[in-house]
Amino acid sequence: MNTGQMSLRLLVDKWLAPTPAMPVRVTRFGRTSANHKRYVRVEALRSTGLLAILFFRHDDGSWCVFPPSIESGRPAMRVY
Template sequence: MNDTIIPLRALVEKWLAPTGTTPAHVVRTGRLAITRARYVWLEGAISSRPLTIVFFRHGKGSWDVFPPVEQAPAMSARYF
């Protein structure tokens, strides 16, 4: 498992490559209703075509393009 935390700014530069002529804009920020995970909705353009990406913040502070998996309570049993 990769525990490297990449800042949101680095991901925006990687995916949207904003410049002075084609900037990236934050459209919306918030939290998911059920998991309360943070998200940032960004819009930009690549090769003159519009692109929208939503980044989700995960538990250890990393950002990714998929929402975090909800951690549910778990039980286990052992036979002695």
């Protein structure tokens, strides 16, 4: 995967389309409790109300709007 296409800045531009009249701001960041992966919450105030999106950092360095899967501790079935 080309991580340049999934940078946090590009995703914020894609999902929130900030402008000088409607800026975005980071309101929370940290690590998830389940697998200690990084996340960032970004908010934008729109005419329809507050829009907030969580972005999650994946192992390949990309940012996505869905959390990375938790490999350990997840029930799994395998056929040998």
